Amino acid sequence: MRGSTFIAGALAFLTTTIASPVQDRAYCIGQWEAQEIVNKIISIFGHQPGANATAEALLADDFTEHSDSIHALEGQPLTGASTTANKQEWIKGMLGEPPTLNITTLYVGATGCNKIIWYWQFNSVARATYRVRGFNLFTLNSQCQIQELDLEFNSIAWGLDDGELQCGNRSAKA
Numbered sequence: 714m715r716g717s718t719f720i721a722g723a724l725a726f727l728t729t730t731i732a733s734p735v736q737d738r739a740y741c742i743g744q745w746e747a748q749e750i751v752n753k754i755i756s757i758f759g760h761q762p763g764a765n766a767t768a769e770a771l772l773a774d775d776f777t778e779h780s781d782s783i784h785a786l787e788g789q790p791l792t793g794a795s796t797t798a799n800k801q802e803w804i805k806g807m808l809g810e811p812p813t814l815n816i817t818t819l820y821v822g823a824t825g826c827n828k829i830i831w832y833w834q835f836n837s838v839a840r841a842t843y844r845v846r847g848f849n850l851f852t853l854n855s856q857c858q859i860q861e862l863d864l865e866f867n868s869i870a871w872g873l874d875d876g877e878l879q880c881g882n883r884s885a886k887a
């Protein structure tokens with residue numbers, strides 16, 4: 714009996730500790746942080762002043778990006794392999810392309826303590842014949858840096874906008 718009283722007491726203590734808001738904030742990211750990180754990503758896409766330094770700080774050194782949409786657009790096999798060799802290659806590629814402006818956030822939310830879901834719409838991809846919608850799932854490390862990015866989007870619309878896909882090919886095959 715004494716044992717179970719002790720365990721009940723210890724459980725009550727643990728529950729109190731875990732439920733404390735300070736502990737929760739120390740471990741789980743909130744809506745505000747999720748929005749901040751999405752704002753930084755948008756500033757990197759737009760090549761805002763300091764975009765390079767922002768990207769350096771935001772991405773973890775072991776950053777990887779995974780996307781069947783990108784691999785399919787590039788005609789690569791869909792193996793789940795990272796679309797970028799490393800963080801530096803990703804930053805160089807991002808800043809080496811023309812800036813992507815006019816991005817609309819349709820939804821952003823913190824989830825599962827260290828993940829962010831971002832539902833987006835790019836209005837100005839190249840010729841912008843079509844808007845492009847997609848989802849990014851960011852996984853953060855303990856320093857709140859992006860360690861993994863999983864994204865899927867309307868790569869047909871993207872490819873028709875920037876010429877990676879040609880309507881002619883589709884008609885020829887029909």
Ligand SMILES: *[C@@H]1O[C@H](CO)[C@@H](O)[C@H](O)[C@H]1NC(C)=O
Nearest residue numbers: 765766769804805806808809
């Ligand atoms: C970004 O900054 C790093 C380190 O400061 C530098 O080596 C790199 O050349 C910069 N990249 C671009 C695209 O400006």
Ligand SMILES: *[C@@H]1O[C@H](CO)[C@@H](O)[C@H](O)[C@H]1NC(C)=O
Nearest residue numbers: 814815816817835836837844
């Ligand atoms: C941004 O995209 C929206 C939706 O396509 C469009 O109505 C608006 O004119 C665009 N704004 C700029 C500054 O290009």
Ligand SMILES: *[C@@H]1O[C@H](CO)[C@@H](O)[C@H](O)[C@H]1NC(C)=O
Nearest residue numbers: 788877878879880881882883
């Ligand atoms: C699609 O058409 C373009 C332009 O005609 C051509 O360069 C490309 O190789 C074609 N792609 C495929 C997969 O047939």
